[in-house]
Amino acid sequence: MKKGIIKKTVMLGLGLLLATGMVGCSNGKDDQKAADTGNKKEVVIGLDNTFVPMGFLNDKNELEGFDVDLANEAFKRAGYTVKFQNIDWSMKEQSLNNGNVDCLWNGYSITEERKAKVNFSKPYFDNKQIAVTMAKESPTKLGDLKDQIVGTQAASSALEAIEANKEFIGMIKDKKPVTYDTYDKALRDLEIGRIKAVVGDEVLLKYYISQRGADKYKVLEGDLGSEEYGVGFRKKDTELRDALDKALDDMKADGTFDQIKKKWFNQ
Template sequence: MKRLMASILFLMAFFSIISTCFAEDNSWERVKSKGELVIGLDDAFPPMGFRQADGTLTGFDIEAAEEVGKRLGIKIKWQPTAWDGVIHSLYAKKFDCIWNGMTITKERAQQVNFTRPYIMDGQVVVVRLNEKNIKSFNDLKGKVIGVQKGSSALEAVKKLPVQPKKVREYDNNPKAFLDLDAGRLDAMVVDNVSGRYYISVRPGKYRILPGFITKEPFGVAFRKEDKKLLEVIQKEIDKMVADGTMAKISKKWFGEDITNPAKW
């Protein structure tokens, strides 16, 4: 009797595991039936996604995702979130994906699935235009550098040829730029796209040191189990690259096409 019960329990456990492994991935059907894709973002990350004066969202990622939604016949709902907990919030199902200039790293790829890169970016150093003592990465020794919490900028700092005196972390880049303006920071490490955007909207304030600390691809992140949803979104992004839509959006925000893998 004990052997029979043990066998039954074993079989129940076995089939439970098998059914879990072969569970149907309805991630796209779930989004399609709702008619809505909820996307997590840091809404203070220009030029990828940020608030205009009237409170509406704009930016490269905003326009690209909205175009995908239009082509799929679904609405895009944006869910602002703290960037340092964005992956946790994804698995808490506060949104369906993260589409906000997220750098693809080995560590993150263990937690989420990414689309193929849609932009090749990199980490750069921004200083005040009138800063005379910092001309290269080697001049950052003993300085105070600002980075955004949870961003890849912190890891980039570790790859500098010299190390700063202190690294200060901020909730978002705009707050860090305020401290750079006030002299509380000597420099900032940010995405190239962000650095160039701030220079374009505030001419005469900043400059970027020569060279990249790192080169970093951006991808859209999904929960590991949501493979079907990723597949559908990837197909639309591919179509937008092929028909020139991504290039058009890129030129609007960056002045050039940085979405074409052939140019990376």
């Protein structure tokens, strides 16, 4: 009789211990899930850190720019932390789709060709492709660059615009532009006379010459097309893209977007 009572008591005790343990395990998993949900996730942004004024290294070797400020604020609102990664801009889509970065945000022009490779955010900035030369040079408009050496950045929307304009590419020297891995290098060659003009993003070229001395340069009449900037994501990352779109919409609605724009463009 006592053995039966003892056996039942032991079994009851084991049952209580197992039940308690199961409850403890269940709570532990729920707590872990809540903790994971509460942690902000990191977004790695790929950029060319020479692209003024969108994202570039200043004199203190610190990254700053219009896109940098936008990205920090927008992803903060969306619940993410941000890490910026300098990449080879000519390999940007490959870096994105290989998983080296989570998005491309650096004056990234929306084109039909790029739409086939990436998932774009809503457009957030208007831009044009223009040409600049040194002030002392004779050209005043795009048509004056006949038989002249023209430079631009490799794998850029400016290069796409040049190649798409058959009249323009057909008249410049060698019927193709000289390409550089950064606009900074192209502009240096312009200054020492190796090339006659640089074709590039209006936002970059006008900011560059405003910092280096507007009287030294000349913006030629005409342009090679208008475009819009967007943020590029992998095709599958619609949730991340949508979160960013909402954050940018909110920033435009509450005036934060315009404040950042005024800081960098005084407009």
